Amino acid sequence: MKKIALFVDVQNIYYTCRQSYQRHFNYHAFWQQATANREVIGAFAYAIDKKDAKQQGFQQILRTIGFEIKLKPYIQRSDGTAKGDWDVGITLDVMEYAPQADVVLLASGDGDFDLLLQKIRRCYPVTTEVYGVPALTAPALINATDKFVAINDSLLLPCL
Secondary structure, three states, X not given: OEEEEEEEEHHHHHHHHHHHHOOOEOHHHHHHHXXXXXXXXXXXXXXXXXXXXXXXXXXXXXXXXXXXXXXXXXXXXXXXXXXXOOHHHHXXXXXXXXXXXXXXXXXXXXXXXXXXXXXXXXXXXXXXXXXXXXXXXXXXXHHHOXXXXXXXXXXXXXXX
């Protein structure tokens, strides 16, 4: 059985699914598809902590599925924008797990990760998979992975 490490950019997946489909990502279906006949050596979901009950319930669902939740505090800037980027944290964890994994799976459409995937493919005997919303996934990220899996109807919950 191949060893897989999963890394989910929760904010990116939430907003891209909402923008393209007006629907939520189905983490149960994703887990079943991504981990079928594979040994999970790490599964991480990276999110922003707004400390509200609905979000905490969602985080508990992810834990029940098998994810370790990594949270950063929600920071509201004086100009109304928010800060909460997990790119460096995801990168550090991917670099830690890539030497142990046969497959590194990233769920995100963020093109900033293209260099990370190129690096681990060069340095380790690992294949990469990216799950993303096709219209909102950076072409550079799609080109940097061994396998791109389009988030479509089978990976979405019923309408909002």
